[in-house]
Amino acid sequence: MxxxxxxxxxxxxxxxxxxxxxxxxxxxxxxxxxxxxxxxxIVVSKRHLSFSxxxxxFTKLSRWLxxxxxxxxxxxxxxxxxxxxxxxxxxxxxxxxxxLHVVMVNPAxxxxxxxxxxxxxxxxxxxxxxxxxDAVSRGFYYEYKRQSLVFQRLRTMMSDREFWVSNSVRxxxxxxxxxxxxxPEYPSVFKDWTCKRSLATLKTFPCPRDLETYxxxxxxxxxxxxxxxAGGSTGTEKAALLIAxxxxxxxxxxxxxxxxxxxQRLIExxxxxxxxxxxxxxxxxxxxxxxxxxxxxxxxKGLGRIFTAAxxxxxxxxxxxxxxxxxxxxxxxxxxxxTSGKRKGRIVLSKRGDSALRKYxxxxxVQLVWNNPVFRHLHEHxxxxxxxxxxxxxxxxIGKLARILVGIVQRGEQFTPEKTVHTWxxxx
Numbered sequence: 006m007x008x009x010x011x012x013x014x015x016x017x018x019x020x021x022x023x024x025x026x027x028x029x030x031x032x033x034x035x036x037x038x039x040x041x042x043x044x045x046x047i048v049v050s051k052r053h054l055s056f057s058x059x060x061x062x063f064t065k066l067s068r069w070l071x072x073x074x075x076x077x078x079x080x081x082x083x084x085x086x087x088x089x090x091x092x093x094x095x096x097x098x099x100x101x102x103x104x105l106h107v108v109m110v111n112p113a114x115x116x117x118x119x120x121x122x123x124x125x126x127x128x129x130x131x132x133x134x135x136x137x138x139d140a141v142s143r144g145f146y147y148e149y150k151r152q153s154l155v156f157q158r159l160r161t162m163m164s165d166r167e168f169w170v171s172n173s174v175r176x177x178x179x180x181x182x183x184x185x186x187x188x189p190e191y192p193s194v195f196k197d198w199t200c201k202r203s204l205a206t207l208k209t210f211p212c213p214r215d216l217e218t219y220x221x222x223x224x225x226x227x228x229x230x231x232x233x234x235a236g237g238s239t240g241t242e243k244a245a246l247l248i249a250x251x252x253x254x255x256x257x258x259x260x261x262x263x264x265x266x267x268x269q270r271l272i273e274x275x276x277x278x279x280x281x282x283x284x285x286x287x288x289x290x291x292x293x294x295x296x297x298x299x300x301x302x303x304x305x306k307g308l309g310r311i312f313t314a315a316x317x318x319x320x321x322x323x324x325x326x327x328x329x330x331x332x333x334x335x336x337x338x339x340x341x342x343x344t345s346g347k348r349k350g351r352i353v354l355s356k357r358g359d360s361a362l363r364k365y366x367x368x369x370x371v372q373l374v375w376n377n378p379v380f381r382h383l384h385e386h387x388x389x390x391x392x393x394x395x396x397x398x399x400x401x402x403i404g405k406l407a408r409i410l411v412g413i414v415q416r417g418e419q420f421t422p423e424k425t426v427h428t429w430x431x432x433x
Contacts, residue, residue: 021142026079028070029110029138030086031130032093034058039066040134041073046142049077053131058092063099085110085141087133097149108146110137113357152321155295162292163318166285167361169278176275180207183268186257188213190250194243202243204272205231211268212261213254221245289314298323302410304419307376312369316410319362323414329407336362338403354400370403379422380405 021027021044031038035058041050054069056062070082083106086093093109100107115136119128140146152160177199184191184198188211195203209227210216216224224244228235257264290310293299302313317323320332333339337358356363373380380402387398413420 021083021144022081024079025081025083026070026074026077027138027142028082028084029134029136029141030084030096031133031137032086032089032096033130034092037062037066037092037096038130038134039069040131040138041070042135042138042142043077043079044142046139048135049073049079053134055130058095063096067103082106083108083141085137085146087112087115087137098151101149101151107149108141109149110140110146111357114140114145150325155292156317156321159289159292159296159314160318160321162285162289163315163361166282166289169282169285173275173278173282176271176278180268180271180275183264183271187211187264187268188251188254188256190254190256194247194250201232202228202235202240204276205235206247207268207272211265212258213251213256214258214261216248216251219248221248224248286311293317298414301413301417301419304413305373305377305409306420307373307380308369309372312365312372315361315365316369319359319365320410323411326411326415329404329409329411332366332407332411333404335359336366338363338366338400338407366403366406367399370399370406373406374399374402 023044025044026049027042027044027046029040029042036055037058039054039056040048042048050073054066056065056069070084074080074082084100085108086097088109089112097107115133118136118140119132151157180198190213191198195206197203198207205228206224208231210219210224219227221241221244224247225236225240228240228244234240293303293310293314296317299313299317302308302316303310320326320335323332326332330339334355335358337354337356337360339355339358340353370380374384375381383402383405384395384398387393387401388395391398393401409420412418
């Protein structure tokens with residue numbers, strides 16, 4: 006594979022003309038720093054500009070830009086910045102609202118070009134801003150475009166869900182740890198500790214010692230406080246097994262009251278977060294009904310609402326993509342190779358992109374391999390006929406999924422298994 010400068014980068018370089026004032030901005034929480042160069046990367050300002058992350062600071066930047074354009078007779082303007090954390094968001098949108106051309110520079114590009122200006126590894130805000138401006142003048146940037154409101158809402162809701170899912174997982178791990186210490190035999194009674202009967206048990210008598218004097222009838226009666234169908238053959242069997250395991254438990258018995266209070270708080274918080282997640286997912290479902298292309302994606306069997314929402318939250322409007330490769334690049338799923346001389350390097354994923362989108366494209370593909378006959382057939386063909394490793398096949402199918410997503414949205418079609426298999430057979 007030979008290195009070739011992309012057509013897209015050539016086009017970006019051609020867009021920077023002699024009439025351009027190129028601005029690089031280093032973002033921070035409170036104070037941003039801007040540097041200005043011409044199209045050749047030559048600094049045109051006497052010194053950098055520091056301005057606050059406020060409307061007064063933004064206005065100061067606007068006046069500085071106007072003065073530089075007038076002084077150097079540069080009627081075109083392009084402003085580059087790193088998407089550092091969330092600090093860039095407000096300024097970028099404010100500049101867009103002013104009708105200015107805003108672009109983004111990958112932080113990895115800035116990091117690798119720090120020594121190009123002065124052959125020194127030194128780092129400071131004015132230098133970083135200058136490196137960003139230099140990268141923009143050489144075409145190493147991508148356009149920043151604000152998504153329509155419905156996709157912004159979806160992205161916000163999915164980010165919110167991701168946060169609470171992480172909290173839920175932490176709470177579950179903490180509860181499992183508690184059971185491993187206090188009642189290690191518990192999983193032999195309830196394989197899923199989150200089921201209703203298990204939660205009723207943990208609320209009423211979490212420690213083995215609490216069950217030593219209880220009968221089967223007592224246990225079932227206590228369950229009825231928290232659930233409707235507590236008895237029956239299943240309830241009786243579970244209650245008897247629970248008492249038997251409790252009497253022979255090797256769990257820790259010290260500081261019992263403190264441990265029970267800890268578990269009670271954990272269970273209450275877990276149920277609160279679970280209830281919150283249910284509400285968020287209902288809101289996501291309602292929002293997806295406002296996005297016509299979501300219904301197209303849902304025609305792919307196995308691609309549920311959460312996967313659909315996560316993909317659209319990461320990609321935005323799929324009509325803006327010409328090919329599935331652009332989706333892969335946005336997710337950091339494009340391939341990168343390190344080869345030099347006689348050394349043949351490994352081909353790996355670049356991982357330069359949206360990590361959440363990368364995660365959900367992977368999980369969605371695994372889900373489709375399990376539940377969608379077309380993807381299962383393709384996976385089996387890759388593994389059995391082409392002798393690919395299973396993981397290698399999964400990543401190949403992620404590319405297939407990306408092309409399908411862009412294709413059906415661009416053509417306004419629904420997913421057609423027969424057409425997909427036919428296209429794949431011709432390619433094979």
